[in-house]
Amino acid sequence: MDLSDEQWLASWRSEQKPQPEGWSFSDLETRMTETPVPWDIDLVYRTALADATSVLDMGTGGGEFLLTFANSLPRDTVATEGWAPNVLAARRNLQAVGVDVVEYSAPDEDVDSLPMPFPDDRFDLVLNRHESYSPRELARVIAPGGRFVTQQVGGDEAHEIGQWFGEHAELPHVNLAHCARELEEAGFEVTEAEEHVGKYLFNDVAALVAYLQLVPWDAPSGFTVDAYAEDLLALHRETGGGPVRLTQKRFWLRAVLCA
Ligand SMILES: C[S@@+](CC[C@H](N)C(=O)[O-])C[C@H]1O[C@@H](n2cnc3c(N)ncnc32)[C@H](O)[C@@H]1O
Structure with missing residues (x-):
């Protein structure tokens, strides 16, 4: 069945x-896939937790990922x-495993502007x-000899959003080389690290719209189906109503604070 533009827009609005x-x-499990990263972040976390006290x-989110390590904490x-x-x-979620949640997030625009709410070491x-x-x-x-383990989303991933919608907020400095250098300047030694470029694959434009509801910072400002109707219809035509691809970027590193 060939839907009219208005019918497509109505389905995306939903x-x-x-x-x-x-x-x-x-x-989005059945509507979106991501290239798996070539490292095992679960194993990296478990190994790090093995001798941590x-x-x-x-940035625990709802604590979902941390809870998968509940037995190792x-x-x-x-x-x-x-x-x-x-x-x-x-x-609510972490109470059961005795993990306190403290309100804090480093502001993206100036990560040093808000001290972490913890004492030294x-x-x-x-x-x-x-x-x-x-x-x-x-x-x-972090106490001297202590470790920092992070996996990050590359700050210039999903650049296609800028091509399709005319705007995409990027943090180009969020890449492995820059982050490793910054940590080393702060007194860490980076002991292992890896970077990866892959793809997100969405079944169609509807799945992309659903994804942008979950990661609003990846959407152009004021994103709604109606505000970006022409761009969405153009993308739908360009992809023939089929899969939509976005570049995925990830890196991880382990760093030790020099004594
Ligand atoms: C990408 S999430 C990762 C959560 C967790 N560390 C994990 O790996 O599953 C990173 C942070 O973004 C926060 N976040 C989610 N939606 C947000 C929004 N609309 N505005 C600001 N922060 C948001 C999450 O609560 C979390 O602290």
Whole structure:
């Protein structure tokens, strides 16, 4: 059946929803795939946790990922979260495993502008998946010899959004070379690191619209189906109603604070 432009727009409008609390893409499971990263971040986390005694998980979301390590967490484990709906969700979810959630997030525009709400030398392991951080503050709250393990989303991924919609907020300095240099300048030694370029594959434009509801910072400002109707219809024609591809970028590193 050949739908009219208005019918396509109506089907995309039905994908518009308020961003849910927590951090999960499971609702898109059958409509979106990502290239798996070539490293095993679960193993990296488990190995790091094996001999850790005081752990911080930064930007825990709703605590979903941290909870998958519940059996490996030391008694002294704390999480931070900065997005108000997720502060509540994380507190609710992590209470059962005795993890306190402290409200904090390093502002993307100036990561050093807000001190981390912890004393000096507080942790021997800081975990961080897809959250901004201040190398200077990490060097303060991690004890000498302590470790920082992070996986990051490359700040220039999904550049196609800029081509399709005329605007895409990028953080081009969020790449492995720059982040490793910053950590080294703050007093860390980077002991292992890897970078990866892959693809997100969405079944169609509707799945892309659904994805942008979950990661609003990847959407152009004021993104709604109606505000970007012409661009969405052009993308739909360009892809023949089929899959839509976006560049995916990831890197991870482990760093040790020099004594
Ligand atoms: C990408 S999430 C990663 C969560 C978790 N570390 C994980 O790996 O599953 C990083 C942070 O973005 C936050 N976040 C989600 N939606 C947000 C929004 N609309 N505005 C600001 N922060 C948001 C999450 O709550 C979380 O702290």
